[in-house]
Structures are given as C-alpha cells and as structure tokens.
Amino acid sequence: MSTSLHELTVPLISPGAATALLEAYSPATDRFLASPRHTLLGRGTAAEIPHDDRPLTLRIREALEARRRPGAPAPVVLGSLPFAPDAPPALTVPEEVHWAPPLREDPLVALPVPHQEDRPRWRVTEVPAPERYGEAVAAAVARMRAGEFDKVVLARTLELTSPREPDLPAMLRRLARRDPAGYTFAVPSGPGRTLVGASPELLVSRQDGRLVANPLAGSAPRSTDLAEDVRRAVALLESPKDLHEHAVVVAAVREALAPYCTSLEVPERPTLVRTAAMWHLSTTVTGELTDVDTTALDLALALHPTPAVCGTPTDVARAVIAESEPFDRGPYTGMVGWQDADGDGEWVVTIRCAEAEGRTLRLFAGAGVVAESSPEAETAETAAKFRTFLDAVGASL
Template identity: 85%
Template sequence: MSLSLHDTTHDITHDIAHGTAHEAAHATAHRTAPEPAHKTLPGAATALLEAYRPATDRFLATPHRTLLGRGTAATVPHDSRPAAARVREVLDGLRRPGAPAPVVVGALPFAPDAPPALAVPDTVRWAPPLREDPLIALPVPHDGQRPEWAVREVPAPERYGEAVAAAVARMRAGEFDKVVLARTLELTSPHEPDLPAMLRRLARRDPAGYTFAVPSGPGRTLIGASPELLVARQGGRLTANPLAGSAPRSTDLAEDVRRAVALLESEKDLHEHAVVVAAVREALAPFCASLEVPERPTLVRTAAMWHLSTTVTGEIADPGVTALDLASALHPTPAVCGTPTEVARAVIAESEPFDRGAYTGMVGWQDADGDGEWVVTIRCAEAEGRALRLFAGAGVVAASTPQAETAETAAKFRTFLHAVGASL
C-alpha cells in the first residue's frame, strides 16, 4: 500500500506550498453532499459563527454547510432502544405538512449505555460552508488579555507511556490487535472561558474541517474541531472518511514534506489504517448495493497533524436506512477504540483514569428524511464552569512505542491549546 518517495515528494510539496492538500482530500465527499437549504450571500456562514451563544445554541460547521440551532423544541430520550430509532420517533412526531423536515443536532457518547445529548432546536439557520466564506480569513479580535490557565495532565506522560508499553506487550502476546489509548489535559482558570471566542479561533484555524459546539449535559459544552467524518448520507448515497495513522506537522516546509512522505511509507501506520478501512467496509457493506473503497490512502492535513485518509462511498440499498443507522453501525471504529472492539473497550477501561464522555463518540445532525452528517468527536474539550478538559488519543499497535504515542497525543492537543491560548 505504500507509495514511493519518488512518486510522492513533488505532489506533496506542491500541495503544501499551494494550500490544497486538505481541500483535495474532501473533494469526493463534497461532491456527494447536499447543498445548504437556502442560498445566502457571502458572510452568512461567519454570521452564524459570530451569533453562537453557549447553553442555548448548537453550532456545527462542515465542509458542506454551516448550521446554527437555537433553543430546544424536543430532546431525544435515553432508553434501551437504538439511538437511531429514538431519533426517528422524535423527528417523525415533529413533521408538519408543507414545513421543512425537522432536524436533530447534538452528540452521542463513546460508551453505548451513556445518555445522548441530542435535541431538535426551535429554529435552525443554514449557510454555505465556512471554507467558502471570504470573511473567515479575518482575524478574531483580541482584547489583549491572555487567559491564565493551570494545566494538569491526566494521566501524567510517564504513566501514559507505561499504559502504552503494557498494551504493546499484550498485543505481542497475541491478546488483541489494536487499542486507542487517550489522555487528558485539565485546564482551570480564574474566570469562565470565552467559548464563542474559542469556537471562532477553532473555525478559522481549519475552516475546511468540522467545527462544533453543542451542549453535552447540564452546565457542560462540548467544543472542538474534528478532521474526521464518520459518515454522511444524502438520499441514496453515503460517504465515510476514516482516518488512522498520523504524524505531527512541522513549520519547516522541507521537514513537513519529509514527515508526510514518511507517513505514506510507514508500515506501522499503513497497517493501522488498513485495519480501520477493513472495519468500515465490513460495517457498511450490508447496507449497500455497491461500495467503493480506494486501494491506497491519501493524506489529509490539519494545522497540527498529517493523517492517512480513505474516502469510502456507496449506494444505499434500503431508502429507510438513516445517517444515524449507518453511524451507529460504524461506531466505534478501530480508529477510536481498537480491535477486537470489546477487548479494546476493556483495555481502555483498565488503562484510562477518566470517563471519556462524548470524546470519541459522534457529533452531528440528521433531518426527518434520514439525511445527515456524523463526525468522530476528536480534537475536542468539554467545558464546565471555569474548567476545560481536553482529550487526545493515539492508536497503539504492536509496533508502537511509548515515546512516539505520547508525542502524538501532545501534537493533537495543540489544535485546542491554540484556541484557548494555553501551552503544554
């Protein structure tokens, strides 16, 4: 699956220098996604971004659209039925003849038995994607005051490294194939964080990604900027974009190219990526009349990371299958949990001294027609009062080292640390 240095160096250099690598990686998904519900003037997307207010609003920007939901018309209950069935029931109950299809927006957690944070807003405003809005390039006004953050790493880096080493030893003994181990940064400040300003900085740092801010529980807000689409459905077509295998970016162009090429040729990362793509294929195939899976991964870049990426597309066999049906069949992928899934879940519970909550769950939207987009909840934090908890994880396989995985999580933290004005 690897590509040679000769084949890739020129193309990667060109993409980095001209700023097109990330956009090219999303091109197929963008072609298959629906247009925003209403055509609007330039500046409409940034207007929704500027209008976001915590507690009452739900904001989501994707490479295809921007939405802002305000208020709560209904919430999705928590019971033993599949989440997709509960969402379908709520949305069907709100359908009105001649009115637009109602929309549910929010997040589902990593743990299958934990309550969701899904609601139908009173109003939903739509706009084109942020990446197409010329005003997104304008800097966020700053009052000159840098927040004072106290930062605590949980677990400490050395403890995280020990957990990685223990998992590697068990994999080499044949117990399981992969596990994703995460760690957190607990940030506290004398004042409540300015969540709208954080959201604006996250969106401007990567306007072609998936930026979100939604209530995640009483007094809590989930906020972040994920690079990874779990699955989108538009009519009879689906798109999934699994990411697995990562490398930190460099501010030096030559070094950035070297890291990108090394990632494309890394046996460890290519194997990790292939495991995830195989799982996605297996999960989606039963729903599809046809499924297209490229043989080789490409690169997606964020401001902090390079990722191996594969865009999977398919034609859905049953028109009654919704976006959340598909997302639930995929969740959790080996990219956020591991394989075999139940063994990996057990290792995560033994190794991580915190509750993941919404981290590595999914966040997104779905309308009453079954169309929607669900994103893997990574590069995120949960805000509550004067505290923020940031999350980052790394895929651990038999070839992993504690030093490399600790460095990878540190690099992934940078997306959010930049938004909050803190450092590690």
C-alpha cells in the same frame, strides 16, 4: 413550537452567511456545527431525545416525525453521542435551524480573529502524567505481541482551570478559522457542560441514498518548516506501521457498511489530509444504499466505534481502555452531528475537542497503539494533537 426552516435558511449566494452564524453562536441557547457541506446553527429546544430502553433510532424518529409539517423542510436533530453505548445522548430537536454554505467557501473566514488581550491564565494538569501514559502504552504493546489483541487507542487528558469561565464563542471562532475545511462544533454535552472542538474526521454522511465515510488512522505532526513538513507527509505515506494501522480501520469500515449497500467503493491506498497541527492518512469510502429507509444514524451506529478510536477486536479494546485510562471519556471519541426526518445527515468523530464546565476545560487526545508502537512516539503524538485546542485557548504544555 414549530418554525418553518424556509424562513430561516440563509441564501446560498450571500457572502458572509456562514461566518454570520459563527458570530451569532451563544452557548446559552445554541448548537453549532460547520462541515465541508454546510454551516448550521440550532436555536432553542423543541424536544430533547430521551434516554430509555427503546432503540435510539426509534426515539429520534418519533421526535422528528412529531414535528414534521406538510410543505416544510424535514425537522432536524442535532447534538452528540458519547463513547459508551449505554450513556445518555445529548441530542435535541432545535426550535429553529439556520443553514448557510460551508465556512471554507465564505471569504470572511480568512479575516483574523480580534486579538484577546485578557485571555485567562490556565493551570494545566496532565491526566495521566506522561510517564504513566507511556507505561500504559508499553503494557498494551506487550499484550499485543503476546497475541491478545491487535490494536487499542489509548487517550489522555489535560485539565485546564482558570480564575474565570472561558469565552466559548471566541474559542469556537478561533478553532473554525484555524481549520475552516474541517468539522467545527459547539453543543451541550450534559447539564452545565459544553462540547467544543474541531474534528478532521467524518464518521459517515448520508444524502439521497448515498453514503460517504472518511476514516482517518495514522498521523504525524505538522512542522512550521516547509521542507520538514513535506518530509513528514511523505514519511507518513510510506510508514509500514501507519499504513497497517490505517488498513485495519478501513477494513472494519468496509465490513460494517457493506451489508447496507448495493455497491461500495474503497480506494486501494490512502491519501493525506492535513489540519493546522497534523497530517493524517485518509480513505474516502462511498456507497449506494440498498434500503432508502436506512438513516445516517443507522450507518453511524453500525460503524461506532471504529478501530480508529477504540481498537480491535472491539470488545477486548474497550476492556483495555477501561483498565488503562484513569478517566471517563464522556463525549470524546463518540460522535457529533445532525440528521433530518428524511434520514439525511452528517456524523463526525468527536476528536480534537474539549468539554467545558464552569472554569474548567477538559481536553482529550489519543493515539492508536499497535505492536510496533513505542511509548515515546505515542506520547508525542497525543501532545501534538493537543495543539489544536491549546492554540485556541492560549495555553501550552
């Protein structure tokens, strides 16, 4: 089935257009993604991207070209890719795609979400337990100080179970309204599973031959006290440990993207971005592509995984993650986003997220571990990062 996207595009001048797509989301049929550039809702399934031995970019190109129609906007693929490079993708060409302006430009996004009187009671299990996570951090620090590797990102999970299935549309609305300037998403991640989250980090976007990447590394929890919140932000900007961690990530991004660009602009020092829960060190990298056929996903795959979600050297960090984390990351620290048949698109780092399956929610959070790290600080950092999702579902540690 093919549908003209011209017929489905929400007029850019329409107040409430973005929130209308947010309110219309249904987990049974839809895929939702809001970014600082667009809000989009994909409905139905025209084609699923298969999992086979061919390069992923080829599989996507064939699926999109098969649905290209003269005079119609380029068809779109939408969904998520897992952390593990050999795991199946969860990407679909929707039957319909509805577009709207960014949520942050919609005045209705400021309206409060109706209070949910009967939120489920959650039973929370930490995997691994905080003390076990701290031991893994300490072991990694000892190996780094011995010169084995430079950085690793270690994650832990919270498994939330309740007597009934969670209200995913309500959860998505709360996440979107909490951080409307970020990247909010809800997409199927496998049979019976839905990936929901609110990531602050753009992996890479491509539009008309120009790329933007926005690596984040180095973070501090926000405070409800204004003076303390400002103090934490300033301390993060001056932290040698966090500045070093950030510089490692930016260098890796520069190295990965440079072969694709005629020019690449990388600021010398990071700035700050904030979410409702965290401060992050941020660098916005921009570039002009050498080859117009290089797609957004080509760039994303060249970057993935960055040291911000894996570590460095990559192969060693992956091995340490496999040894240290008692769970499969699945979609966590993969990427979620979209790409059209012309190669334009946005791919977001899959963090601040949860995977819903039946009556269970599995939350993820990680911390960048370097030689100067302490188990206590990294455990506290993951707890702070869990706050984004815990607040959205009405649970706590």
